[in-house]
Amino acid sequence: MAETTVTIESTLTALIEGKKYNTLRDILITMNPSDVAAVFEDLDETALPRLFRLLPKELAAETFVEMEPESQELLIRGFSDTELKEVVDELYVDDAADLVEEMPANVVKRILRQADPEMRQMINDILRYPEDSAGSIMTTEFVSLRPKMTVEEATKRIKRTGVDKETINTCYVTDKGALIGALSLRTLILAEDDAVIEDIMEPNVISVTTSEDQETVAQMFSKYNFNALPVVDTENRLVGIVTVDDAMDVMEEEATEDIEKMAGMAPSERPYLHTGVWETWKARLPWLLILMLSATFTGLIINHFQNQLAACLILSSFIPMLSGTGGNSGTQASVAVIRGLALKEIEFSDTARVIWKEIRVAVLCGICLAAANFVKMILVDDLWLHNGVTPWVALVVCLTLVCVVFIAKLVGCSLPILADRVGFDPAVMASPFITTIVDVLSLLVYFSIASALLGL
Amino acid sequence: MAETTVTIESTLTALIEGKKYNTLRDILITMNPSDVAAVFEDLDETALPRLFRLLPKELAAETFVEMEPESQELLIRGFSDTELKEVVDELYVDDAADLVEEMPANVVKRILRQADPEMRQMINDILRYPEDSAGSIMTTEFVSLRPKMTVEEATKRIKRTGVDKETINTCYVTDKGALIGALSLRTLILAEDDAVIEDIMEPNVISVTTSEDQETVAQMFSKYNFNALPVVDTENRLVGIVTVDDAMDVMEEEATEDIEKMAGMAPSERPYLHTGVWETWKARLPWLLILMLSATFTGLIINHFQNQLAACLILSSFIPMLSGTGGNSGTQASVAVIRGLALKEIEFSDTARVIWKEIRVAVLCGICLAAANFVKMILVDDLWLHNGVTPWVALVVCLTLVCVVFIAKLVGCSLPILADRVGFDPAVMASPFITTIVDVLSLLVYFSIASALLGL
Numbered sequence: 001m002a003e004t005t006v007t008i009e010s011t012l013t014a015l016i017e018g019k020k021y022n023t024l025r026d027i028l029i030t031m032n033p034s035d036v037a038a039v040f041e042d043l044d045e046t047a048l049p050r051l052f053r054l055l056p057k058e059l060a061a062e063t064f065v066e067m068e069p070e071s072q073e074l075l076i077r078g079f080s081d082t083e084l085k086e087v088v089d090e091l092y093v094d095d096a097a098d099l100v101e102e103m104p105a106n107v108v109k110r111i112l113r114q115a116d117p118e119m120r121q122m123i124n125d126i127l128r129y130p131e132d133s134a135g136s137i138m139t140t141e142f143v144s145l146r147p148k149m150t151v152e153e154a155t156k157r158i159k160r161t162g163v164d165k166e167t168i169n170t171c172y173v174t175d176k177g178a179l180i181g182a183l184s185l186r187t188l189i190l191a192e193d194d195a196v197i198e199d200i201m202e203p204n205v206i207s208v209t210t211s212e213d214q215e216t217v218a219q220m221f222s223k224y225n226f227n228a229l230p231v232v233d234t235e236n237r238l239v240g241i242v243t244v245d246d247a248m249d250v251m252e253e254e255a256t257e258d259i260e261k262m263a264g265m266a267p268s269e270r271p272y273l274h275t276g277v278w279e280t281w282k283a284r285l286p287w288l289l290i291l292m293l294s295a296t297f298t299g300l301i302i303n304h305f306q307n308q309l310a311a312c313l314i315l316s317s318f319i320p321m322l323s324g325t326g327g328n329s330g331t332q333a334s335v336a337v338i339r340g341l342a343l344k345e346i347e348f349s350d351t352a353r354v355i356w357k358e359i360r361v362a363v364l365c366g367i368c369l370a371a372a373n374f375v376k377m378i379l380v381d382d383l384w385l386h387n388g389v390t391p392w393v394a395l396v397v398c399l400t401l402v403c404v405v406f407i408a409k410l411v412g413c414s415l416p417i418l419a420d421r422v423g424f425d426p427a428v429m430a431s432p433f434i435t436t437i438v439d440v441l442s443l444l445v446y447f448s449i450a451s452a453l454l455g456l
Numbered sequence: 457m458a459e460t461t462v463t464i465e466s467t468l469t470a471l472i473e474g475k476k477y478n479t480l481r482d483i484l485i486t487m488n489p490s491d492v493a494a495v496f497e498d499l500d501e502t503a504l505p506r507l508f509r510l511l512p513k514e515l516a517a518e519t520f521v522e523m524e525p526e527s528q529e530l531l532i533r534g535f536s537d538t539e540l541k542e543v544v545d546e547l548y549v550d551d552a553a554d555l556v557e558e559m560p561a562n563v564v565k566r567i568l569r570q571a572d573p574e575m576r577q578m579i580n581d582i583l584r585y586p587e588d589s590a591g592s593i594m595t596t597e598f599v600s601l602r603p604k605m606t607v608e609e610a611t612k613r614i615k616r617t618g619v620d621k622e623t624i625n626t627c628y629v630t631d632k633g634a635l636i637g638a639l640s641l642r643t644l645i646l647a648e649d650d651a652v653i654e655d656i657m658e659p660n661v662i663s664v665t666t667s668e669d670q671e672t673v674a675q676m677f678s679k680y681n682f683n684a685l686p687v688v689d690t691e692n693r694l695v696g697i698v699t700v701d702d703a704m705d706v707m708e709e710e711a712t713e714d715i716e717k718m719a720g721m722a723p724s725e726r727p728y729l730h731t732g733v734w735e736t737w738k739a740r741l742p743w744l745l746i747l748m749l750s751a752t753f754t755g756l757i758i759n760h761f762q763n764q765l766a767a768c769l770i771l772s773s774f775i776p777m778l779s780g781t782g783g784n785s786g787t788q789a790s791v792a793v794i795r796g797l798a799l800k801e802i803e804f805s806d807t808a809r810v811i812w813k814e815i816r817v818a819v820l821c822g823i824c825l826a827a828a829n830f831v832k833m834i835l836v837d838d839l840w841l842h843n844g845v846t847p848w849v850a851l852v853v854c855l856t857l858v859c860v861v862f863i864a865k866l867v868g869c870s871l872p873i874l875a876d877r878v879g880f881d882p883a884v885m886a887s888p889f890i891t892t893i894v895d896v897l898s899l900l901v902y903f904s905i906a907s908a909l910l911g912l
Contacts, residue, residue, distance in 0.1 A: 264790070288788075
């Protein structure tokens, strides 16, 4: 994790070993909390709490938020109640809610006991929302203004209440709790002191409801270039805001999840090196098992055509090439479509366009591959290796190749769209699953063409 | 692309057909520029310029930025010089630079002729930087303050110059051009009027140089939760800033690129449906060809063991299952490692930990798969289908399975790290490439074990 340069790391290590705590403190306070956290992650159980206590209150809380749950737990267990209260008081409420979700029950109890009643209430409010919903990633600490305020009054209000808010770059205007407008700090600064908020606010505010999926929320940030997005309840009452840094985390997390699902793994919650062997095993085994057992069908087909295969054994040596090419062609199409669906570039109504495009790409790719393969089989297999490949066998393999690419692209592009339509996650329809289907179909085609052309 | 609800879209279509331009204008000005752009993308060549002219100046420019290059070109070709100047004047300089990069030469000439000299200079400055560098995505419109200013003076300066800046949420403090501090608008607002900037600024500013890779820049945003990141030249002079919205776009783009590369495709610059068939064909064919031709090796191995295969033909029916399981196991490991590398969770120094983890996961998965497969082969193939599978054959297949999973996980996790180390893109080392290597190795193992145990 550590991204600081080697020189800084080795310096710190030397200072820790030499117990130069004053110097250490002087260095740490110049560093960004994320970098401090990265350095702290590499410390052992005794050094970590000692160094953590060197940090000033605010930096301590900010560093704490950036650390891995394991280290957070270690620190909390070592904290006195007063120390714990100091850290919890400095946390933003969405970070506090994340922490409460990650920690074991007895640690959670201690945290909630140290949080002041208002904070405890806000944490509980956030925890009520379903995982991966807008409500679960929002913060309830935002600045709200009244429509009739003047710019001067609004600025005073922000100065009075803004210190504890996660962002004041965008303020929201509410009337009896209902969201009626938004105002960037920029507009406020650039406006005349006696201007009235409702005259300078943006009245058409885009908002999401608490139950909105966090992936959609992240997409909206990237579409609209927001710094913050207001979250309302079903009656359009403003209950929180999602900030762009949380949206970025969600985006990264969702991309990782999609990539993992495409590769036939259950998505993991933590970074690779922080996931245990058993956890990784559990995430990977199911798909491997399913796909292995479903390969029974390919076995059955080969078995069924055993006589043909025995009569022309050379056919067997092209099976891996055919199934590999089919798998790769299908993966290309499915992954392109899955990503397009995730970024909302492709919708169900585009199905015909997608299929028509893939058909043309498939024909082009299939013909090129078949031509290249024909030349290769004649030159290498027939003329050089004399391994029983006749022009007829080459023809069988190359015709099959065209069909395989065609089938693979077609299955690859249409299955994810169908999955999306009926409410399944399209990412799960990626390579491994499609490869198996394509394998079965291409073997059937291969042996059928071989039987017909070679008279087996 | 359109994400607005059906009702709004059909209303707009009806209004366009009825030529109710005043009503249209009233609706459009309540909409977010991204949504207007989405609606406009679906218009035909004659309706688009007409509707675009309905928009007020600022909304027009903001909408223009959000449109696809094809539509932008169409609009520019229809613009009078005055109209073009109006749009160009409203653009932020980084968007203008993007536009200039996308348009054909004769359109670029017109754009640069309409830009005022200062803008033209800034566009050219940005275009000098290599593609995908921090310099190429930064904007040169930022607020810079002097260290000796008071808060009151700084606020005045921001009010005077801030209107044209892309963001004023973070201001930078420079001394003779050198970056010496950063100050959020929030701190400024919350500070006393007579406080001096250098006393309240954050003196430890994290910055990047103009040549830094844009992927690293995006990573820094997600690591440090920045709203903007200053870009300096080699002498630490502040030359521009990257804003979080551009970082988000880069992040999405880089995730898409990685996913495409992992699936054996050349990364595409545009959305799926905006890429032509030839372009897609060009992006996909190379890897398919390479992998098809490299499958020659698997063919050679099967050929080499043709006598053994003829003596025990049932062995051939398990080749697809073995190569499929190997491919899937390898993909899982490689994709997990590639993503870890991309997110900087894994570094070269972690190689031993990664390999040791994958070895244990491989042994666990291999044993489970082999056990399940042994049961399946005895029950289904031997007792039910009587297709010549003896317990000895089952043993050969299952032993091979354990080796295949082991080899696949080992190759899958180590190749991306090695690639990253020697400066290749690890994403290219993903599934297709590893599958081919694993195929060759597992066939060798399969036939060796079969020869030994079955005495072939």
